[in-house]
Amino acid sequence: MSEYHTLTAAGAVDYARQYAGLADPQSLVDALEVGDGNLNLVFKILDRQGISRVIVKQALPYVRCVGESWPLTLDRARIEAETLLIHGRYCPRHTVRILHHDPALAVMIQEDLSDHAIWRCELLTGTYYPHAARQLGEYLAQVLFHTSDFYQPPQRKKADVARFTNPEMCQITEDLFFTEPYRIHERNTYPTALEPEVAALRADGQLNLAIAGLKHRFLSQAEALLHGDIHSGSVFVADGRLKAIDAEFGFYGPMGFDMGTAIGNLLLNYCGLPGLLALREAATGREQRLQDVRELWLAFSEGFLALAAEKTADATLATPGYARLFLHHVWHDTLGFCGTELIRRTIGFAHVADLDGISEEAMRLDCQRHALSLGKMLIMAAPHIGDVDALIARIRQNG
Amino acid sequence: MSEYHTLTAAGAVDYARQYAGLADPQSLVDALEVGDGNLNLVFKILDRQGISRVIVKQALPYVRCVGESWPLTLDRARIEAETLLIHGRYCPRHTVRILHHDPALAVMIQEDLSDHAIWRCELLTGTYYPHAARQLGEYLAQVLFHTSDFYQPPQRKKADVARFTNPEMCQITEDLFFTEPYRIHERNTYPTALEPEVAALRADGQLNLAIAGLKHRFLSQAEALLHGDIHSGSVFVADGRLKAIDAEFGFYGPMGFDMGTAIGNLLLNYCGLPGLLALREAATGREQRLQDVRELWLAFSEGFLALAAEKTADATLATPGYARLFLHHVWHDTLGFCGTELIRRTIGFAHVADLDGISEEAMRLDCQRHALSLGKMLIMAAPHIGDVDALIARIRQNG
Numbered sequence: 001m002s003e004y005h006t007l008t009a010a011g012a013v014d015y016a017r018q019y020a021g022l023a024d025p026q027s028l029v030d031a032l033e034v035g036d037g038n039l040n041l042v043f044k045i046l047d048r049q050g051i052s053r054v055i056v057k058q059a060l061p062y063v064r065c066v067g068e069s070w071p072l073t074l075d076r077a078r079i080e081a082e083t084l085l086i087h088g089r090y091c092p093r094h095t096v097r098i099l100h101h102d103p104a105l106a107v108m109i110q111e112d113l114s115d116h117a118i119w120r121c122e123l124l125t126g127t128y129y130p131h132a133a134r135q136l137g138e139y140l141a142q143v144l145f146h147t148s149d150f151y152q153p154p155q156r157k158k159a160d161v162a163r164f165t166n167p168e169m170c171q172i173t174e175d176l177f178f179t180e181p182y183r184i185h186e187r188n189t190y191p192t193a194l195e196p197e198v199a200a201l202r203a204d205g206q207l208n209l210a211i212a213g214l215k216h217r218f219l220s221q222a223e224a225l226l227h228g229d230i231h232s233g234s235v236f237v238a239d240g241r242l243k244a245i246d247a248e249f250g251f252y253g254p255m256g257f258d259m260g261t262a263i264g265n266l267l268l269n270y271c272g273l274p275g276l277l278a279l280r281e282a283a284t285g286r287e288q289r290l291q292d293v294r295e296l297w298l299a300f301s302e303g304f305l306a307l308a309a310e311k312t313a314d315a316t317l318a319t320p321g322y323a324r325l326f327l328h329h330v331w332h333d334t335l336g337f338c339g340t341e342l343i344r345r346t347i348g349f350a351h352v353a354d355l356d357g358i359s360e361e362a363m364r365l366d367c368q369r370h371a372l373s374l375g376k377m378l379i380m381a382a383p384h385i386g387d388v389d390a391l392i393a394r395i396r397q398n399g
Numbered sequence: 400m401s402e403y404h405t406l407t408a409a410g411a412v413d414y415a416r417q418y419a420g421l422a423d424p425q426s427l428v429d430a431l432e433v434g435d436g437n438l439n440l441v442f443k444i445l446d447r448q449g450i451s452r453v454i455v456k457q458a459l460p461y462v463r464c465v466g467e468s469w470p471l472t473l474d475r476a477r478i479e480a481e482t483l484l485i486h487g488r489y490c491p492r493h494t495v496r497i498l499h500h501d502p503a504l505a506v507m508i509q510e511d512l513s514d515h516a517i518w519r520c521e522l523l524t525g526t527y528y529p530h531a532a533r534q535l536g537e538y539l540a541q542v543l544f545h546t547s548d549f550y551q552p553p554q555r556k557k558a559d560v561a562r563f564t565n566p567e568m569c570q571i572t573e574d575l576f577f578t579e580p581y582r583i584h585e586r587n588t589y590p591t592a593l594e595p596e597v598a599a600l601r602a603d604g605q606l607n608l609a610i611a612g613l614k615h616r617f618l619s620q621a622e623a624l625l626h627g628d629i630h631s632g633s634v635f636v637a638d639g640r641l642k643a644i645d646a647e648f649g650f651y652g653p654m655g656f657d658m659g660t661a662i663g664n665l666l667l668n669y670c671g672l673p674g675l676l677a678l679r680e681a682a683t684g685r686e687q688r689l690q691d692v693r694e695l696w697l698a699f700s701e702g703f704l705a706l707a708a709e710k711t712a713d714a715t716l717a718t719p720g721y722a723r724l725f726l727h728h729v730w731h732d733t734l735g736f737c738g739t740e741l742i743r744r745t746i747g748f749a750h751v752a753d754l755d756g757i758s759e760e761a762m763r764l765d766c767q768r769h770a771l772s773l774g775k776m777l778i779m780a781a782p783h784i785g786d787v788d789a790l791i792a793r794i795r796q797n798g
Contacts, residue, residue, distance in 0.1 A: 149615055149618040149619055154566065154569065154570055154573055154618060155566035155567070155570060157618070158564050158565075158566045158569070159564070159566065161560070161561075161564070162560070162561035162564045165557050165558070165560065165561045166557075167553065167554035167557045167558065168554070170553065170557070171553055171554060174553055178715050179714055179715050182715070183714065205718075205719065205720070208715075208718045209718055209720055209721055209724060211715060211718070212715050212716050212718040212721040212724075213721070213724065213725075215713075215715045215716065216548055216716060216721075216725065219548040219553060219556070220548055220620055220621050220622050221619055221620055221621075222619050222620075222621055223619050314614075315578055315582065316577050316578050316581070316607075316610060316611050316614045317611050317614065317615060319604075319607045319608055319610070319611040320604065321604070321608055322608055322611040322612070322615075325608060325611075325612065326612075326615065
């Protein structure tokens with residue numbers, strides 16, 4: 001254990017030499033700061049050939065883009081590392097590998113993924129990864145099943161619920177997803193032209209009732225150890241490969257939250273494509289996104305059912321048919337949480353390039369309006385959308 | 400802090416002199432062991448006039464009736480005392496007062512309630528306490544509302560979920576309520592004559608699906624700091640007064656579990672009365688029990704709604720109509736958990752005198768069959784029983 005101090009580039013190199021477990025630690029000679037997030041320092045540690053060999057990631061004690069006025073717990077670094085270690089135990093193929101971590105220094109060393117790209121960036125330019133959605137679904141099936149009451153002994157699961165108590169990071173989600181977009185709030189950001197749509201969301205009593213139910217489930221349902229922030233920007237892809245990263249929002253919550261966030265970001269891309277690509281490429285991309293949504297859900301649900309049939313440890317939850325019944329509940333949660341992601345990424349504090357990256361203003365507004373109306377539809381119609389094919393039909397109807 | 404050792408009667412007197420905070424500690428001279436439970440030593444501490452002044456309760460490191468072969472965590476004493484202190488903060492009128500507690504010694508000193516009687520004992524002899532059900536409903540409204548996400552700041556609530564992690568005691572409930580009664584298990588106890596009914600429960604696929612859902616909710620829904628064992632045997636009553644005791648099963652769970660346990664024990668009495676009292680008294684008692692069930696639910700739900708309207712701290716959960724919507728979900732959970740209590744108290748490990756105290760065998764079997772069929776009906780029909788009046792109509796139909 002060390003006292004906390006922020007690493008310099010030289011310090012990050014020294015740290016990686018000492019703890020990365022490489023056979024040739026002295027070959028590490030340089031560090032490149034590549035953090036584009038708000039919360040962390042991220043260094044690529046380079047060897048003499050300039051090749052990145054490992055990543056050193058350190059949590060900062062404040063939100064970087066805002067500055068030291070928004071302090072943020074360093075415990076999130078421990079939670080991130082421990083979440084990824086557990087997820088890596090159950091899905092090593094699709095979880096970034098953690099080589100070392102130190103809670104006091106809020107630092108971890110992870111495998112280098114320089115031959116991968118951030119999925120969101122690829123989606124923005126119309127680069128299609130035909131296996132990615134299925135692989136993300138497989139990742140979520142593995143990690144959510146194995147950390148749930150289906151598989152974990154009850155006493156160990158309760159200990160993990162306590163160990164992954166992540167109050168400060170959860171509060172960010174609670175505020176940004178469920179509270180601020182439906183209120184007048186200084187952190188909301190959207191063009192004045194959208195004020196009628198945003199005011200309508202605030203005034204919609206039925207919508208706000210559904211949002212309250214979703215927030216309450218986020219606050220109280222400890223179903224599995226979630227990634228907690230599994231959008232297309234926290235997924236690395238390469239040809240036939242996929243790795244989840246960035247699990248500092250990990251906690252025990254409702255499975256539908258991870259599924260909804262993942263599907264929501266595919267649908268944000270679906271909404272934004274007409275403003276990002278030429279007509280024909282956009283149309284192709286949109287069909288690929290709907291196919292991605294379908295494969296993501298089917299890979300998750302079929303993977304989960306197969307694991308449940310084979311590995312459910314709890315004798316009662318092993319009752320024939322129960323896993324399928326439970327997945328219906330996860331599906332309806334997924335639709336609701338997906339809707340909140342569409343809305344908060346359009347008018348809340350944290351936006352996505354799938355919408356904000358559209359240069360032409362009228363087109364950007366159209367796409368934003370589409371995301372809002374699709375988000376609202378998903379939240380309100382969730383109880384009536386029976387499966388993923390019905391969802392895709394609804395999305396096509398919605399425009 | 401002290402090293403754990405079991406208290407002798409003389410040791411309990413010394414302990415009470417030192418820690419009960421009485422103005423006249425030296426007046427305490429004797430101790431009477433009155434524990435009738437399985438898990439604890441309970442001493443009444445008497446003064447020179449033989450009057451009980453305080454209670455000293457100490458957890459044993461094993462289940463008493465079974466012996467040292469079934470070890471049980473002493474941490475339950477800390478959880479019990481801290482649960483009662485929190486419940487006492489929000490409902491001092493109906494929570495036993497804790498004067499002192501020591502986690503290392505697994506001991507607490509609580510107010511003497513010798514002028515009260517255990518509600519179950521009174522129900523067995525047909526003694527009616529017309530305010531008790533309403534008061535129990537008020538207690539549950541206060542403690543469940545104030546420990547829930549409606550009232551607690553999210554970060555403090557999460558800390559309390561971790562603090563009240565109670566894995567060993569929860570496992571007892573998980574096994575005894577949801578697992579063993581629906582399996583062949585050595586701890587189940589019932590007369591051979593009931594084997595057809597018990598076998599039918601085991602074989603009922605739809606029932607077992609519903610049980611799996613209830614167990615899963617018990618395992619994963621951290622809605623409020625439950626009492627965890629609020630049956631008529633853990634409630635003291637006196638003329639116009641009521642106090643909840645015995646909270647060693649306290650943990651963050653689904654509100655419907657406490658409500659279902661409470662209502663379930665009133666219905667166990669309803670089922671047993673024809674075997675316990677003469678015809679006319681039994682009929683009167685049964686009407687009182689149905690009235691009790693009605694008042695318990697209405698006092699809880701109306702109390703909860705009034706508190707929600709006045710004191711909800713979470714801006715999103717304060718959405719008009721949400722508390723009422725949430726109570727519908729608690730109501731359906733309540734019916735299901737109530738059904739599991741009726742079944743497990745009839746054929747599982749821990750029985751109740753409301754049924755087992757019936758001396759005439761054929762009558763006892765009739766009453767046990769009634770409890771089983773009522774329990775099964777409640778679990779299966781829960782989604783279709785809209786309110787407490789519909790419940791009472793169904794109970795009358797059921798016989």
